Amino acid sequence: MTPRSVAAALLVAFVSLLSIGRFFQQxxxxxxxxPAIDGVTQFTARYQPVRSLLPDKGVIGYMTDPAAAADEVNATAEFYLAQYALAPIVVVNSPNQRYVVTNFHVMVTTGSMADQGYKLVREFGNGVAVFENQKWGQK
Amino acid sequence: MGGFGGLLLCVLAGFCAVRALWSAPRHWSVHDPLRLALSPAVGFGLLSLVYFAVRVVLGQGNGLAVGGFAVLTLALTAGAWWRAGQSVPEAWKRSSAPIWLWIAFAIVAGIALATVLMIVVASPHGEWDAWSIWDMRARFLFRAVETGAPFNPLMEWSHLDYPLLVPSAVAGLWAWNGGEAQWLAAAVAILFLGSAVTVSVLALARLRSTTLGLTAGMVLAGTPLLTRNAGALYADVPVGYFFLAAVALGLLALQAEDGRPLAFLAGLHAGMAAWTKNEGLMFCGVLLLSFLVVIRSRSELGQRVRLLLPMVAGMLVFLAFVGHFKFHFAPANDLIAAGKSTSMGARLVDLPRYTMVFWSIVEGLLTFGDWFVPPVFVMGVWLGLQGLRRVESGAMLWPFVAASLQLLGYLIVYVVGSDRLEWQLQTSVERLLLQIWPLAAFSLMLLARDSPATEKR
Known part of the structure; x- marks a missing residue:
């Protein structure tokens, strides 16, 4: 190798090492x-029991609380993660389906849901529940 | 057999497929390290085809997909064995590289591997696009009981038009595993990253010199963005790898006595790029166009035309599946659909859009890769020290022209297709540049002069 080639290879080696070394450190x-369990695993684990309740195919609605919906990016991410957890059931980001799965971060009573026309099918804790839309098929 | 067995079978199927086409005697041969480096991606490509055909096209169960891939592997093994009996020993005059360069490469590659392993252990489901697109689709393919369920229009936000090599291969490996295992998606991502580095090193060692091969390997392994994207379980590293491998195999075809099998393999890799991401479809056109345009003599023209047919044939193997998927299951691409809503023609002559895209790409180039110093400057100085090689044939310019045309294609798609141009530029320029990066680094090594002691031609 000529001195110029050595210098060129050394330059690349040096910068590559610094770049990947800094990234390695980060x-x-x-x-x-x-955390012991990553965020995606933690979030989707909440929906594991729901999967066993649902059939192998179909569409289910999705409802979250207004506080979560205000944070658009997080709300979108949580909706996508709910779909990721519940596949191959298709989750639509709307409560206008016969069955609706929830993702609540604040306390919501079954009474207030019943007032809106949603009857509890089963509650799974951590803000996750399946409701039946009483108004479904009435229109 | 388990997930690990499924991975090994993919490598075996890939190796036998490559050897069945680019044959060599039955003993370990001088080009076998390169064949082995190509194997995982070819194996994943074949597994994804079988899985898609059985699960989506035929609507059959995971068991049949597993059995189908086992039969294909057996057939490829028999084909490779039979072709080996007709092959003559391979010759290759290996060029040497200083030991310190090997050590530097090993350290950089080792750190990159350790880093990507930490990323996938910490975030086994990858980042946003992984769980909202790629792994989501793998779950649908693996879990769904009805044909077409993974492509329900209600999920259009999940980019249902994106091709299926990665999700279908991951679902195929889960089928071998007998259940979902996130480490298999990570293994696919890491093997693609490893193949991008090793194919670059080994192909350049054959085309130019081991020194330039190791330099390219350090450039790629030392690019944090490449490692981060692989750890995120995105499909940009796989598609970038296919761009690189297609061109590298095309160049080897041009050097070979009978380059047709290698040209077929090159086309196969371009087809796999199209089966990985929509950008790969554009690459198929770019590859053929640049292959036929970058020609400096009449003899070169004749050689290219002879290799064109096998290259196109290789592409068609995967393009047939891409076509079936696009016509039967996928909705229109969101950029194309957006382009229809307003006048594409009006956008085509909208100069401020060109300016915006151009400067966004320039900015992306200047900050690309998360390097310690922007790679544009580093590689500029490197090229200044090495010096430019005298252009003797169109072949050495081909990769550079292919990479440039692909970049130009991205620019045009942004200009005419994007409804939300600013947002799209902010979120995707870096990843599109990353797709071209392995090919761009490879093409720089072909343009540079090498030291006389190690220069091959």
Whole structure:
């Protein structure tokens, strides 16, 4: 190798090593402080019991609380994650289906849901429940 | 057999498919390391085809998909064995590289591997696009009991038109595993990353020199964005890998005595790019166009025309499946659908859109890769030190022209197709540049002069 070629290869080696080394450090800092269970696994685990209740195909509605809906990015992410957890059931981001799965972060009573026309089918805790839409098919 | 067995079977199927086409004697041969580096991606491509055909087209169960892939692997093994009996020993004059360069490459590659492993352990489901698109589709393919369920129009937000190589391969591996296992999706992503680095090193070692091969390997393994994107379980690294492998195989075809099998393999890889992401469809056109345009002599023209047919034939293997998927299951691409809503013609002459896209790409290039110093500057200095090689044939310019045309294609799609241009540029320029990055780094190595001691031609 000529001195110029050596210098060129050394340059690439040096910058590559610094770049990936810095990234390694960032990731390893995060890695040691990471939660025991990652966010996606934690969120989707809430929906595991729902899956066993649902059939192998079909469409289900989705309802979240207004506080969550205000944070658009998080609300979208949580809706996508609910779909990710419940596949192959198709989840639509609307309560206008016969059955509706919830993702509540604040306390919601079955009474208030009943007032809106939703009858509890089963509650799974952590804001997750399946309701039957009493108004479904009336229009 | 389990997920690990499924992975091994993919590598075996890929290796036998490559050897059945690009044959060699039955013993370990000089080009076998490169064949082995190509194997995982070819295996994933074949598994995804079988899985899609059995589960989606025929509407059959996971068991039949597993059995179908086992039969295909057996047939490919027999084909490779039979073709090996007719092959002559391979010759290759290996060029040497200094030991310190090998050590530097090993350290950079080792750190990249450790980093991507930490990412997938910490976030086994990957990032946003992984669980809202790629792994979501894998779950639908694996769990759904009815044909077409994964493509329900109610889920149009999940980009139902995106091709299926990655999700179908992951679902196929889950079928081998007998259940969903997130580490298999991570293994697919990491093997694509590894193949991008090793194919770059090994192909350049054959086309130019081991020194340039190792340099390209360090450039790719040392790019944090590539590692991060692989760990995110996105499909940009796989599609970028296919761009690189298609061109590398095309160049090897141009060097070979009978380049037709390698040209077929090159086309096969371009087809797999189209089966991975929609950008791959554009790449098929770019590959053929640049292959026929970057020609400097009449003899080159004749050689290219002879290799064109096998290259197109290779592409068609996967394009047939892409076509079936697009016509029977996928809705129109959102960019194309958006383009219909307003006048594409009006956008085509809208100069401010070009300016906006151009500067966004320039900005993306200047900050690309999360490198310590922007790679544009580093590679510029590197090229200055190495010097430009004298252009002797169109072949050495081909990869650079292909990468440039692909970038130009992205620019035009942004200009004419995007309804939300600013948002689209903000969220996708980096990833589109990443797709071209392995091919761009590879093409730079072909344009640079090498030291006389190691220069091959």
């Amino acid at each position: 990731i390893s800092d995060f890695f040691v402080k990471r």
